[in-house]
Amino acid sequence: MRAVVAVIGKDTVGILAKVSGICAEYKANVMDVTQTIMQDLFAMTMLIDISKLSIDYSDFADRLKAAGTDMGLQIHVMHEDIFNSMHKI
């Protein structure tokens, strides 16, 4: 199972390190990372494999969300199927 982690907010030092650190801590494998500046906002999207996740998916999502709040960022974790179904025919 794969999920998308989307990080949106003001660019600061160590965002990638922090987010990938949490992924590593709970055994989520980072498969792809893209980052860009959109309308003055830092936006990073990560595709992660969560099939070997060591904690419950919703706890993992909450954990990342909380880390985002600490850094003044919005972090969303969503199953990749929602994007596939909305944007691909």
Add this chain to the structure above:
Amino acid sequence: MLSTGDILETIKMIQEENLDIRTITMGISLLDCIDSDAKTSCDKIYEKMMRKAEKLVKTGEDIEKQYGIPIINKRISVTPISIISAASSAKGYSPVIFAKTLQKVAEGTGVNYVGGYSALVHKGFSAGDRELIDSIPEALAETSNVCSSVNIGSTKAGINMDAVALMGKIIREASEKTADNHCFGAAKIVVFCNAPEDNPFMAGAFHGVGEYDTEINVGVSGPGVVRAALKKYPDANISEIADVIKKTAFKITRMGQLVGTEASKRLGVPFGIVDLSLAPTPAVGDSVAHILEEIGLESCGAHGTTACLAMLNDAVKKGGVMASSHVGGLSGAFIPVSEDAGMIDAVNRGSLSLEKLEAMTAVCSVGLDMIVIPGDTPADTISAIIADEAAIGMVNSKTTAVRVIPAIGMKEGETLEFGGLFGSGPVMKVSPFSSSKFISRGGRIPAPLQSLKN
């Protein structure tokens, strides 16, 4: 890998434009719960519904978490209770016992609403129908999460004018019985022409007899998303606008399809339909009226409103139909006045009248919805409003409905507050001229020529 733009677009739709799944509704057939003893029948109903819907709310919440998409309501629709209660109606029980059972299920499962305290009388009353309809005001006053609907007409059968006359009285009574609770009884009852049997939206949801034993139907929403998409094209012509709406509707509906299939898989229940609807909420930015204004009307209700709405409704269907394997229910733009911030403003500034709303219902789903009328409106006038609306549905082979709330003790210009998703409704002007003679005639409006298609 997905493009960052697509990912951010989805997140923006959810975060800023109020995109959500409006409802996951589980339809449950109660045909196997019929019993000559009403108490036994209610026990069977409770047992079956609790068993089938035990995990509905939890499953909805799990899916919400996994996909990051809000699912606002989890609901249950059941076989029209008049069919179930008919077998036991001779035993001296009031059908209200069935409403109380549905309420107990709503509380036990944690769903927002249970719909189906209903009767289908489009041609005539059969055993149990009269008793059930007569008990609606009491049933709605004594329960808080049970919804009721009555189908009084269809393109095939015509309009049952005896039922129309009766429903005017029932709506008034439902409102009077709940006068100390925002007249909320009347907000939980819908009078239909051509009622769909797989509609997931309340208050009109019921589970038709031709459906699966249990099924999952999904209703999507997203007026805010459509409006935001249109905002990006201030100079587009109407053909281009229709295209933008189609593309947006496609995306919204795909999400509904995904959530519906996932819910059906997890619950082990067949997937019924996606209802392609633009369902507004009172939240700022989640309004159908604002879409029409974005297209270029100074205020909803101005001349041109019906044309804009016809285009919008059609484009939503065209975009949605390809995104889903099965489309059904009401499928179209909703125009409930009290639940749409833009509609409320339009009424308050005098640009939107009951007559204009009636014209709008000829080109969209569903009908005169969540409209507050003066508390002294006679029952016959309410019946006549129902008859007009049913005639539009009957002749155009479409679903129309009436959900009007006589605000007891209030006059035109005042506002009835419901709170929550039901919003607040300005009391609207109704015609002061009487329709009593017409309504008192009774009988049936014969089915129109368009019913003879064979």
